[in-house]
Amino acid sequence: MMCVEVMGEEATRDSSALRGFAWSTMRDLRLAMRSRAELAVQLLFYVIVVTLFPLAVGAETALLRALGPGVLWVAALLASLLSLPRIFATDFADGSLEQIALSTQPLPALISGKIAAHWISTGLPLALISPLLAAQFGLSRDEGWLLALGLLIGTPTLSLLGAIGAALTLGLRSGGGLLALLILPLYVPILIFGAGSIEAMRAGLGAGPQLALLTAALLVAMVGAPLAAAAAVRIALD
Amino acid sequence: MRPMSAIAWFKLASPASFFPLARRLVPWFGAAAAVLTAAGLWIGLIVAPTDAQQGDAYRIIFIHVPAAWMSMFIYVVMAFWCAVSLTFNTRLAAMLAQALAPTGAMFTFLALVTGALWGKPAWGTYWAWDARMTSELILLFLYFGYMALRNAIDDPRRADRASAVLALVGVVNVPIIYFSVKWWNTLHQGASVSLTSAPTMAVTMLTGMLVMAFAAWFYAIAITLLRVQAIIAEREKNTSWIGEMVPRTR
Numbered sequence: 388m389m390c391v392e393v394m395g396e397e398a399t400r401d402s403s404a405l406r407g408f409a410w411s412t413m414r415d416l417r418l419a420m421r422s423r424a425e426l427a428v429q430l431l432f433y434v435i436v437v438t439l440f441p442l443a444v445g446a447e448t449a450l451l452r453a454l455g456p457g458v459l460w461v462a463a464l465l466a467s468l469l470s471l472p473r474i475f476a477t478d479f480a481d482g483s484l485e486q487i488a489l490s491t492q493p494l495p496a497l498i499s500g501k502i503a504a505h506w507i508s509t510g511l512p513l514a515l516i517s518p519l520l521a522a523q524f525g526l527s528r529d530e531g532w533l534l535a536l537g538l539l540i541g542t543p544t545l546s547l548l549g550a551i552g553a554a555l556t557l558g559l560r561s562g563g564g565l566l567a568l569l570i571l572p573l574y575v576p577i578l579i580f581g582a583g584s585i586e587a588m589r590a591g592l593g594a595g596p597q598l599a600l601l602t603a604a605l606l607v608a609m610v611g612a613p614l615a616a617a618a619a620v621r622i623a624l625d
Numbered sequence: 626m627r628p629m630s631a632i633a634w635f636k637l638a639s640p641a642s643f644f645p646l647a648r649r650l651v652p653w654f655g656a657a658a659a660v661l662t663a664a665g666l667w668i669g670l671i672v673a674p675t676d677a678q679q680g681d682a683y684r685i686i687f688i689h690v691p692a693a694w695m696s697m698f699i700y701v702v703m704a705f706w707c708a709v710s711l712t713f714n715t716r717l718a719a720m721l722a723q724a725l726a727p728t729g730a731m732f733t734f735l736a737l738v739t740g741a742l743w744g745k746p747a748w749g750t751y752w753a754w755d756a757r758m759t760s761e762l763i764l765l766f767l768y769f770g771y772m773a774l775r776n777a778i779d780d781p782r783r784a785d786r787a788s789a790v791l792a793l794v795g796v797v798n799v800p801i802i803y804f805s806v807k808w809w810n811t812l813h814q815g816a817s818v819s820l821t822s823a824p825t826m827a828v829t830m831l832t833g834m835l836v837m838a839f840a841a842w843f844y845a846i847a848i849t850l851l852r853v854q855a856i857i858a859e860r861e862k863n864t865s866w867i868g869e870m871v872p873r874t875r
Binding site: 561565571572573575579580583600611618619622623 | 770791795801
């Protein structure tokens with residue numbers, strides 16, 4: 388009898404983690420949809436940063452083709468950085484983050500949901516628009532698709548790592564600049580593998596290894612980052 | 626703090642009992658560092674032969690290599706104390722991590738500067754974007770990030786725990802960053818000392834380098850113990866015992 392009860396408890400805990408994840412994803416997506424203008428600004432930031440580069444270095448096709456992958460990836464990193472405070476800042480300011488942390492459902496699951504919603508509302512549109520910008524830089528169609536694929540795999544990792552930094556800097560005066568200092572060094576491997584995938588394809592080596600490494604980074608970050616972010620949120624709320 | 630006096634070595638985890646110990650140890654480690662530095666420099670600058678290819682310019686390795694080793698070693702030690710401080714919720718471990726960070730950053734900076742100065746005669750350029758230089762630069766950013774996060778948080782206990790999380794995330798990332806940068810580009814010469822193959826350098830050079838490495842290590846211990854005393858004195862300034870140990874100057 389007791390055994391059955393314990394098992395029942397286990398089962399509800401598992402489903403409660405998943406339900407918590409789904410609930411918090413849907414909640415944050417709904418909130419994101421209510422501030423669509425803000426999301427559009429994030430996407431425009433990406434487009435504008437990318438547009439600045441030809442103006443700065445000149446519009447020679449060969450040069451732009453050489454710089455393109457790097458520029459598009461660096462701009463994606465900056466756009467991700469710009470949107471990171473969205474994950475926790477408003478919830479922290481109005482106290483709902485505290486209620487979320489008090490919930491019986493596991494905090495890492497709830498935070499994973501917030502990160503997923505953040506990626507769907509910022510990283511995903513960025514990845515989808517990137518082939519268009521790649522064409523502006525004279526990248527071939529295949530290179531454009533590879534860029535989009537790399538961003539699809541890479542930007543969730545950026546959101547996951549960034550969530551740790553966003554949680555650590557919650558409520559601090561020097562939020563924005565500090566967040567950049569904390570997070571950009573951690574983004575370096577993603578940038579290298581992401582931009583490197585296109586270089587590898589150009590060199591005739593195939594982008595497989597880079598995409599595999601990006602996927603590996605994503606899987607590791609999916610396991611570790613929500614735990615670290617949850618710890619950081621609890622520290623910020625203390 | 627929770628009472629932990631039941632276990633003997635936890636006694637030292639209390640700032641009040643660690644402070645006098647640190648004070649007693651500093652002169653010993655400082656003296657050892659001074660003697661080893663003198664010996665290491667004597668071996669490195671006078672005894673060691675001039676290199677056939679690089680002339681006397683190579684002698685900078687007696688600073689460069691120990692500094693580079695210490696820069697990475699101190700980050701790992703710092704992360705270790707951060708893990709201890711998060712696990713056992715001890716203040717002293719967090720203070721030690723806080724005291725280690727500036728020394729680690731200093732060694733990282735020293736490794737970069739001496740590397741650049743050595744790079745000019747050896748490769749003809751101060752800076753090349755090769756794997757080890759780039760990851761060393763990123764390590765410097767990680768140290769700066771750690772210190773900046775600490776400084777941005779007013780409450781010392783929150784600063785302890787937040788920066789500990791950051792250091793642990795950083796230490797997981799250091800090897801990933803290193804290998805990613807390495808695959809990205811490598812024109813650095815292979816490692817000068819490796820455990821798997823016979824050393825390619827003269828025995829005197831190796832001796833000089835190891836002596837200098839121990840000198841840097843003892844220096845780091847001495848300066849960290851000195852700095853941790855200042856941190857303890859600052860954070861415990863409202864306790865009665867600190868007034869007995871540090872006489873007021875005014």
